[in-house]
Amino acid sequence: MTIDNDFARLSDFEPMDAELRAIRQHLHAHPELSFEETETARFVAEKLEGWGYEVTRNVGGNGVVARMTQGAGKKSIAIRADMDALPITEQTGKPYASQVPGKMHACGHDGHTTVLLGAAEYLARTRKFNGTVNLIFQPAEEAGGFSGAQAMIEDGLFERFPFDAIFGLHNHPGAPEGSWLMRSGPLMAAADTVEIRITGKGGHASRPHLTIDPVVVACNLVVSLQSVISRNVDPTQTAVVTVGAIHAGEVANVIPESASMLLTVRSFDPKVREILEKRIRALTTSLVEGFGATVEIDYAYGNPVVVNSEKETEFARMVAEELVGEGNVALCPLIPGSEDFSHFLQHKPGSFLRLGNGMNSAILHSAKYDFADDSLTAGAAMWARLTERYLDA
Template sequence: MDTKTLPPNDWDDYIALRRDIHRHPELGFEEHRTAGLVAARLKALGYTVTENIAGTGLVGTLRHGTSTRSIGLRADMDALPIQETTDLAWASSTPNTMHACGHDGHTAILLAAADAIARRRSFDGTVHLIFQPAEELGGGGGARRMLEEGLFQRFPCDAVFAMHNMPGWPVGQFMFKDEVMMASADRVIVTFRGKGGHGAVPHQAIDPTIAAASALMALQTIVSRTIDPLQSVVISVGKLHAGATYNVIPDSAYMELSVRTFSAPVREQLEALITRICTLQAESFGATAVVDYQRGYPVLVNTAAETQSAVAVARQLFGDDKVVTDIDPLMGSEDFAYMLQECPGCYLLIGNGHIGAHDAATGLTHCMVHNPGYDFNDECLAPAASFWTALVEHRLSPDPIAR
């Protein structure tokens, strides 16, 4: 299939659409405007649209032919609570909210693919386009809620696929990883409690900051001395807070951790180790520790057959030089992992280029997601939408030899 499936004026339309979504970002479970825009576009293209799944999520369904085969393609719609610092003409108009992860691009890509798929009708089966809310919210985000509301029971898929833009790689480069591709991500909140007092007489207090500091250092021995060195583990302290002034020993100290690994068994081990270390370190200083271990996204595992199928489509469409297989797994996480626990499929990446958006505040450009100067690269729209279209036509081909 030619990557010029959509005429140039249509590409301009989808670039404008992407920039409109960027200008009007919405946080998780608040994507009312975005979902309404998506629903209207899909209905105009002839899709049956089911709205209000997990609040603001929706699915567009298109059937053609007589086959019972089906495929799901997923795009996330939510923005992040970040104040945009670019000087782009389409910069966010909403304070402290911006598309700093390219979900505006993902939404526009899938809508452009929806256009091509509907007009070409070169498939036999059912296409479900899943527009998901709240990917950025953690364990209780949009994918999990959609599944809890019966996503794959209501919209059965033989396989499901998702794509994310990746800064730092050439524009239009497709990247794949069989099996484990992204880490689990857990949030751990630890509250250390002691007895407050005057900073001049610390012996009359029980200082929770000492317990927190000791636990912070001891936690790193999990990675260096307890877990198999061949296993990948990250334990990062993202928040550490205690007290309100310099000469008062506080009653409590508060710490938040991000915990990541590629192994489900190691994930179980980490919870027990972190709980034990924080509890016993606190006790050794006469304090106590309460550990709230919150499970976030699970390990993202691609299935082999679906990954190989997607790789074959990318190679056929763009050539071997545009396809990278077996990339290193990423310590980032994705709630598409929940969908892959229930349905075979593949999560893949597309290069967003080496040059990011200009940051008006610093004069710098940024090539990192979750950054106030980030912007999706519109040059990704054509190859990404063409890939989705080709993947649908490949997997739902009327010709069994072509699949």
């Protein structure tokens, strides 16, 4: 492949490596939870303003949008990074570990933010693009339910900062630092949450015949729910139903009045998503009523499926191969985790990419996880080159 060196290269970012590491480690040491990212947003906005961007703060909460136009090009691109941390107590032992008890960047959003800041500085300094770039620093990706992406969209993101396509990334433990994984079409799962409340008839544990035991009902339901996937979903499709929590009773000698369960339901296809809801509702109702108990079901749809546009994903693959070589770009497997970037992709074409975080990286949301600083320059260079190439086309 012939590589056009008029666009951003990895070598252009090598002098920035120490600065990017310092930024990332500063953010890592000062984590903020979803919708609480005030200091992170301030830090980001001040840097962007210093580089000459038109910066809008407080978009959808603590969201920051930086906009810059160069040349006469009519095209416009958006690149998004998330900023929030998780309620986890860090166990990395790193010198820059979280200084906030019970909070840490256990998903790498400190790295995602730093990567986009690195690209922002380069693009503002070199001005080698022809069109408009929108840099979206999003709050509350981890919020669940109503997330930061939805909040920014409701606050007029598309109308106030128009763009033609949007790109984003997430780090990927288990892939080499600086490598890229991508996939056209469905990439990450829809994630729904189900709360089931079973009401029976409590009583003395020695007289179960006088009760309707909700614990027995709940245990039977857990086993029966495993048939939802195996007997209702096409074997060529991928889906998950997991019971993550069961709560009932407090002592050994009392049959409780009620039991509650929490489920997570994952799918990669809208039709499968509908089937799962229908079967979970029907199976739960019939089984519980069969025991003589009653049930309430709250079925909450979370993030939809991340569906990458074919054209934009192929474009990103080409740029990545130019940047790091074909051997460092791979097909991404389906990922059963969810991402609120999916809300952007429901409205705009684009692609969500995965950046390698190291073969020995701890898993995401682990207390021992840390973003790989060796991937920072590769991420920043990718966003810079992709912006230049997209606006040059």
